[in-house]
Amino acid sequence: MALDPTLVGRSYPPSAVYEVGREKIAEFAAAIGETDPVHRDADAARAAGHPDVIAPPTFAIVLTLSAAGVVVEDPDVDLDYSRVVHGEQRFTHHRPIRAGDRLVATPVIEAVRSVAGNDLLTTRVDVATETGEPVCAATSMLVARGAS
């Protein structure tokens, strides 16, 4: 079943505020094996010019994965999630996410396509502070493999 092309541009309300904690950043850095002190030592981060510890470049997925869930739950988005794989991922950073950030994530459907019987859904989640400073955008392309 092809996705409705009029879904392109549909946006969703901003998420609840996600408060970024030092311990969460340290936990994420440890999980990817990253040992740079700017992720766990506030003094090292300040020495590198940051107000507090900064998150590794793919940390935003912690917020954006759940934020994109509202697209998944939209009854108009007819995608067979049992057949979905993650096709592509992009991050665009305006500045690093850092401890103390109070972030909101706003999803929008960027593209829908049908290729060789597969449905492709591209969502973009814009991440900003609650006062509106843009921080990053995470674009995910999901592929629902057609029934074989």
Added chain:
Amino acid sequence: MRAADVAVGTELPERSYPVTRADLVRYAGASGDFNPIHWNDRTATDVGLPGVIAHGMLTMALAARAVTAWTGDPAALVEYHVRFGRPVVVPDDDAGATVTVRGKVGAVGDGGRVRVDLTVTSGGEKVLSLARATVQLA
């Protein structure tokens, strides 16, 4: 790394990262992605996979480590795009899988913006079919 020190064709040091089942559990907890294909063989094989596979986002994070280790500054990575080609199958043993990252400067733009083209493999096969990072160098 400074913009003046790089040119198109400059190669990044090759880096290899081990990925064990324990790493997948740790990444699941840290990221919030608890999809059982990343920790349960039964689920993985039920959906047609050869076995438990690594989170694509973990592979993406490891490839970013190779870039930020090269730049020396994790904040330098401003744009990062990957296409997931082939899963990283992680066997249930002490060695696990290995993700190997090679990189080469593909473009040098104005103001120190440098595009790095990455080749990311596991078991000799490309696991990311496209992986590009743009870094802002001083």
